[in-house]
Amino acid sequence: MAGLTSTATCTARTPVVVATGELIPEAVLVERVSYALDLQTELAAPIFAARYAADGLTTLAAGLDATGRKLPSRGYVALRRLGWTEPVPSGLYVPDRFARCVQEQVARRLRQAVWVSNVVDGLMASWPQNPVKRTSVEWDAVWAACPDKTDKVTVRNRTRPMALRPSCVAGSRWSVLTSMA
8 A cells, every 4th residue: 555645624723823923713714715715716727728628638648848858746847847837917926835736736637637538548449339237358458448547436437428428439539528527
């Protein structure tokens, strides 16, 4: 097992302004967090709009920048090296750490889309007669065609919408991906 990740809920009970020690009311904290989430969406949306398309995903899947160097594993660095960042709106100060967090989340989502695209390619290449009940030979074809670490649940969850739209399977990979979004 590579590692264990767990999550836990938490409540901000006594938010404090560090510089003054002043307590922040809960309503103000909720307002600030909401603002940060809205800002995150505003900063991420243009990157998604420009890169969540066949050519952007193909570039990311290649794993190389314009000079042929391998893209780093840190997503925000990869986006910056590819020039896929957006300038901060004029008159707004955004700490670089916040911008890096937004870019990291965008990169992770785009990399996930690349992986899903590869799974869909594998499923299309090994499409069975009856997608609801594959034979052992058809399962072997799925595992051979799909990327490593693809599990049965992913195959099932990606096959179901494709089986409901047979015209997608006959079309291009991009038509399958966009119809499942």
